[in-house]
Amino acid sequence: MPGAIIGGIIIGVGEKVAEVYLGPIVGGAIENWFAYMLALAFLLFRPQGLFGERIIERV
Secondary structure: OHHHHHHHHHHHHHHHHHHHHOHHHHOOOHHHOHHHHHHHHHHHHOOOOOOOOOOOOOO
16 A cells, blocks of 8 residues: 555656656656556666565575
8 A cells, every 4th residue: 555655656746846847858747648658667777666575486
């Protein structure tokens, strides 16, 4: 539950900051796709979640 709350705050703040700084560069409407790109980039580096534990697989 805490990960979802913190993740929502990160997405909300990230969208607004990206709209201010990157919006004029890409022509606006960055809020429509920024959350998806941020989530995709985050899952590439932390697939277990924001506060999830790293799973160690033993063979």
